[in-house]
Amino acid sequence: xxxxxxxxxxxxxxxxxxxxxxxxxxxxxxxxxxxxxxxxxxxxxxxxxxxxxxxxxxxxxxxxxxxxxxxxxxxxxxxxxxxxxxxxxxxxxxxxxxxxxxxxxxxxxxxxxxxxxxxxxxxxxxxxxxxxxxxxxxxxxxxxxxxxxxxxxxxxxxxxxxxxxxxxxxxxxxxxxxxxxxxxxxxxxxxxxxxxxxxxxxxxxxxxxxxxxxxxxxxxxxxxxxxxxxxxxxxxx
Amino acid sequence: xxxxxxxxxxxxxxxxxxxxxxxxxxxxxxxxxxxxxxxxxxxxxxxxxxxxxxxxxxxxxxxxxxxxxxxxxxxxxxxxxxxxxxxxxxxxxxxxxxxxxxxxxxxxxxxxxxxxxxxxxxxxxxxxxxxxxxxxxxxxxxxxxxxxxxxxxxxxxxxxxxxxxxxxxxxxxxxxxxxxxxxxxxxxxxxxxxxxxxxxxxxxxxxxxxxxxxxxxxxxxxxxxxxxxxxxxxxxxxxxxxxxxxxxxxxxxxxxxxxxxxxxxxxxxxxxxxxxxxxxxxxxxxxxxxxxxxxxxxxxxxxxxxxxxxxxxxxxxxxxxxxxxxxxxxxxxxxxxxxxxxxxxxxxxxxxxxxxxxxxxxxxxxxxxxxxxxxxxxxxxxxxxxxxxxxxxxxxxxxxxxxxxxxxxxxxxxxxxxxxxxxxxxxxxxxxxxxxxxxxxxxxxxxxxxxxxxxxxxxxxxxxxxxxxxxxxxxxxxxxxxxxxxxxxxxxxxxxxxxxxxxxxxxxxxxxxxxxxxxxxxxxxxxxxxxxxxxxxxxxxxxxxxxxxxxxxxxxxxxxxxxxxxxxxxxxxxxxxxxxxxxxxxxxxxxxxxxxxxxxxxxxxxxxxxxxxxxxxxxxxxxxxxxxxxxxxxxxxxxxxxxxxx
Numbered sequence: 001x002x003x004x005x006x007x008x009x010x011x012x013x014x015x016x017x018x019x020x021x022x023x024x025x026x027x028x029x030x031x032x033x034x035x036x037x038x039x040x041x042x043x044x045x046x047x048x049x050x051x052x053x054x055x056x057x058x059x060x061x062x063x064x065x066x067x068x069x070x071x072x073x074x075x076x077x078x079x080x081x082x083x084x085x086x087x088x089x090x091x092x093x094x095x096x097x098x099x100x101x102x103x104x105x106x107x108x109x110x111x112x113x114x115x116x117x118x119x120x121x122x123x124x125x126x127x128x129x130x131x132x133x134x135x136x137x138x139x140x141x142x143x144x145x146x147x148x149x150x151x152x153x154x155x156x157x158x159x160x161x162x163x164x165x166x167x168x169x170x171x172x173x174x175x176x177x178x179x180x181x182x183x184x185x186x187x188x189x190x191x192x193x194x195x196x197x198x199x200x201x202x203x204x205x206x207x208x209x210x211x212x213x214x215x216x217x218x219x220x221x222x223x224x225x226x227x228x229x230x231x232x233x234x235x236x237x
Numbered sequence: 238x239x240x241x242x243x244x245x246x247x248x249x250x251x252x253x254x255x256x257x258x259x260x261x262x263x264x265x266x267x268x269x270x271x272x273x274x275x276x277x278x279x280x281x282x283x284x285x286x287x288x289x290x291x292x293x294x295x296x297x298x299x300x301x302x303x304x305x306x307x308x309x310x311x312x313x314x315x316x317x318x319x320x321x322x323x324x325x326x327x328x329x330x331x332x333x334x335x336x337x338x339x340x341x342x343x344x345x346x347x348x349x350x351x352x353x354x355x356x357x358x359x360x361x362x363x364x365x366x367x368x369x370x371x372x373x374x375x376x377x378x379x380x381x382x383x384x385x386x387x388x389x390x391x392x393x394x395x396x397x398x399x400x401x402x403x404x405x406x407x408x409x410x411x412x413x414x415x416x417x418x419x420x421x422x423x424x425x426x427x428x429x430x431x432x433x434x435x436x437x438x439x440x441x442x443x444x445x446x447x448x449x450x451x452x453x454x455x456x457x458x459x460x461x462x463x464x465x466x467x468x469x470x471x472x473x474x475x476x477x478x479x480x481x482x483x484x485x486x487x488x489x490x491x492x493x494x495x496x497x498x499x500x501x502x503x504x505x506x507x508x509x510x511x512x513x514x515x516x517x518x519x520x521x522x523x524x525x526x527x528x529x530x531x532x533x534x535x536x537x538x539x540x541x542x543x544x545x546x547x548x549x550x551x552x553x554x555x556x557x558x559x560x561x562x563x564x565x566x567x568x569x570x571x572x573x574x575x576x577x578x579x580x581x582x583x584x585x586x587x588x589x590x591x592x593x594x595x596x597x598x599x600x601x602x603x604x605x606x607x608x609x610x611x612x613x614x615x616x617x618x619x620x621x622x623x624x625x626x627x628x629x630x631x632x633x634x635x636x637x638x639x640x641x642x643x644x645x646x647x648x649x650x651x652x653x654x655x656x657x658x659x660x661x662x663x664x665x666x667x668x669x670x671x672x673x674x675x676x677x678x679x680x681x682x683x684x685x686x687x688x689x690x691x692x693x694x695x696x697x698x699x700x701x702x703x704x705x706x707x708x709x710x711x712x713x714x715x716x717x718x719x720x721x722x723x724x725x726x727x728x729x730x731x732x733x734x735x736x737x738x739x740x741x742x743x744x745x746x747x748x749x750x751x752x753x754x755x756x757x758x759x760x761x762x763x764x765x766x767x768x769x770x771x772x773x774x775x776x777x778x779x780x781x782x783x784x785x786x787x788x789x790x791x792x793x794x795x796x797x798x799x800x801x802x803x804x805x806x807x808x809x810x811x812x813x814x815x816x817x818x819x820x821x822x823x824x825x826x827x828x829x830x831x832x833x834x835x836x837x838x839x840x841x842x843x844x845x846x847x848x849x850x851x852x853x854x855x856x857x858x859x860x861x862x863x864x865x866x867x868x869x870x871x872x873x874x875x876x877x878x879x880x881x882x883x
Contacts, residue, residue, distance in 0.1 A: 075622035
């Protein structure tokens with residue numbers, strides 16, 4: 001949708017008045033803190049959007065930048081610098097939190113690229129979850145039969161619990177289903193990683209294709225993890 | 238340096254402390270009585286003879302009044318900070334807080350203290366002002382900036398209330414720091430540590446667990462959890478309930494109707510608790526009003542069985558914190574124990590079990606005094622903020638928000654916008670629109686908590702976005718930015734994007750004071766003035782001198798006086814004469830020194846008095862005769878006050 005990595009119009013530093021690129025937390029000339037840059041989360045770390053990230057390097061950069069922008073460093077600075085430090089650090093923290101998590105990172109990049117994806121992973125709203133679990137149209141087609149079977153068993157299990165009974169056959173059957181769906185989750189994650197590489201290394205056409213695949217994989221993953229959570233909750237109850 | 242020092246303050250449920258960075262080590266600043274701990278007790282003196290507003294006293298002096306005039310004293314006010322009327326009903330059952338009757342739902346509750354009423358932040362402000370004065374006396378210079386610690390699990394309203402209290406006390410609160418994180422800072426100062434540490438903080442009234450990753454001077458909190466209503470108070474109450482019940486059943490005496498006696502029994506319960514941390518058995522031995530004795534041995538095993546349910550409540554938050562940090566107990570390299578209640582062996586055993594310490598050949602860290610470590614850490618953070626010293630320039634604390642932030646969605650469910658354990662400052666941007674043609678406001682309800690329904694979470698604030706240009710329903714696009722700052726406090730800004738208009742927001746905090754209210758509650762607005770400062774120091778020093786001189790004057794009337802040896806009486810007389818002469822001069826420091834000397838000389842006398850007072854209170858004698866001359870120097874680790882039980 002948009003890329004703001006190399007903004008064409010330089011902005012003048014408030015302190016030294018020398019023009020500089022938009023996406024930086026500090027003036028490259030006088031090192032003074034700047035208002036929050038308009039770029040994406042990747043640009044905060046000086047990165048091009050990509051899915052395979054060197055996490056130790058990302059953490060190191062997060063710490064290095066934190067030392068420079070954190071409000072603790074500006075406790076006695078002027079009002080403007082304090083406000084910018086607060087806004088810059090919030091941006092830095094939001095960016096790091098999103099990028100260090102593989103799923104949030106994937107979802108964020110897909111959004112940047114304008115892909116339509118399901119309910120926000122980062123905003124796991126109870127409302128969205130509830131809808132997700134009940135909406136049959138979201139069931140992956142290949143799992144329709146299995147999910148139907150599983151939901152019957154879950155319902156039976158809950159009923160039995162309510163009546164104070166235990167069904168000796170249900171427990172192992174549900175545990176087996178949990179293992180099966182856990183396995184499918186691992187499979188989805190492996191497939192996502194493959195698509196990461198495709199996206200990172202591919203041309204525009206390959207990227208579009210990978211994005212479409214990843215949107216589908218994220219949907220599937222969300223569905224599976226809700227299912228696994230349901231089973232775990234019912235088993236643990 | 239043009240700016241003054243930044244001090245670190247631990248505003249505790251039971252005791253409060255102020256500390257600062259002396260060179261490269263944090264130290265606690267003692268009060269005029271030489272004690273590092275200022276009991277978090279505030280008392281209102283009797284109305285002056287000529288009328289006018291009565292004086293407010295704080296700390297050991299105020300604690301003295303607990304026996305004489307319990308209705309003019311308040312303690313453990315931290316439990317009421319940032320809480321609404323409904324929420325504090327439970328506290329009222331256990332503590333003798335007397336609410337003002339004319340408080341309406343939605344208002345900040347006010348507590349009656351004699352003939353006056355105070356909000357919890359005002360009470361805290363008096364404690365903070367005392368600490369500020371202690372620091373100013375110590376430095377001989379004004380102190381206007383501070384770091385104040387709060388329980389990690391404090392919510393937005395509790396944090397805001399603490400900040401308000403600072404402002405009322407004439408302190409610019411540069412940062413609120415979470416108590417367990419502060420403790421980690423205090424421990425992390427002397428060693429270059431790398432690894433993952435857990436801080437288990439069980440204080441007088443609150444429990445926190447925090448898990449931090451240390452690396453190259455960066456203290457990065459991974460997760461935090463806790464219970465803002467769990468602590469040593471709960472243990473005291475259990476022991477007290479047993480004693481009250483047994484006294485009633487075995488001796489037919491219902492002490493509950495005598496607040497002063499309950500107060501004294503509570504002190505005995507605290508002594509039993511403290512003694513059981515080192516002894517296998519402790520005993521109640523108390524003379525009752527009817528002449529009977531209540532004698533009861535409490536073996537440690539019985540005590541441990543009794544408190545087991547209280548301690549067990551700390552396990553859940555610990556496990557959740559580990560899960561949220563994505564680690565197992567084995568991945569915790571070090572455990573730090575904070576808070577007076579961690580002196581209990583059963584607590585140490587529980588911590589050992591939770592983190593598999595012994596099995597791994599490890600022991601929890603207890604090297605720093607658990608009562609002081611939080612204040613010491615606050616001083617370290619104060620030094621970081623002042624940016625003044627080499628020893629802390631490489632250190633940086635990255636803390637998290639303990640509770641998720643959400644907005645009430647359709648059907649009363651919660652849409653979470655900032656997850657708990659997000660590093661702060663953190664922000665989230667949400668878009669809202671209208672549901673009716675021409676609608677010009679949108680109401681937003683912000684909540685904090687982990688439950689799925691807004692009604693089960695804690696209501697933070699209701700925002701009214703106003704001044705939206707009239708458009709067809711669904712057309713306006715209002716961008717609302719939520720930002721949690723480094724103190725863990727929420728800020729909101731909004732903008733209508735289609736018209737470019739900045740929407741007006743009226744933020745109405747669910748539980749809190751308005752800016753104007755805080756402004757009107759600021760204590761002595763002249764507190765900052767430099768010229769008044771020296772004068773005030775002198776007046777204070779003279780007042781303190783007069784208080785102790787008056788007490789010493791009456792001392793020979795007390796039976797405790799005759800228990801002193803001849804040379805002790807002579808030493809007191811000499812110190813008294815010295816102070817009486819110095820007091821006429823203009824040298825505040827000399828007066829303070831002489832006061833302190835007299836205070837030291839009367840220490841044993843004060844202890845004898847205290848014992849007599851406790852005995853008399855149990856026997857139901859008049860409080861006046863017993864407690865009137867309690868010395869300034871009496872220090873006990875806990876505030877004492879009557880408690881009521883259902």
